[in-house]
Amino acid sequence: MSTILPVSQGIAASDRFVPMPRQWVQLRDRCSEYSYDRALLMCEALNDAWIAWVPDHGEVTLERHQFLQLAESIA
Structure with a gap:
């Protein structure tokens, strides 16, 4: 089972x-x-956005x- 970590978690910027x-x-x-509640990141787009693939939905x-x-x- 996977654990979800908040984006803001971490002490140093490198973490x-x-x-x-x-x-x-x-x-x-x-x-x-x-659709699934997970996505596979494919490539970074402009302004900190990402092109991703969501199972049972498609590209977003x-x-x-x-x-x-x-x-x-x-996996």
Whole structure:
């Protein structure tokens, strides 16, 4: 089971969550009633937004505040 860590957690700036391509993240809100609550980050877009893929939904653009770090990767 994965643990969700708030984006703001961490003492030093180097400890803060830095999103990376090919990383699974927890969505704060689902894209639709039937979509997953996680997304796979594909690439960074402009202004701290990310292009991501959400299972059972498709491609989306996520603002940084719309997702959280997962403590463990999912396969």
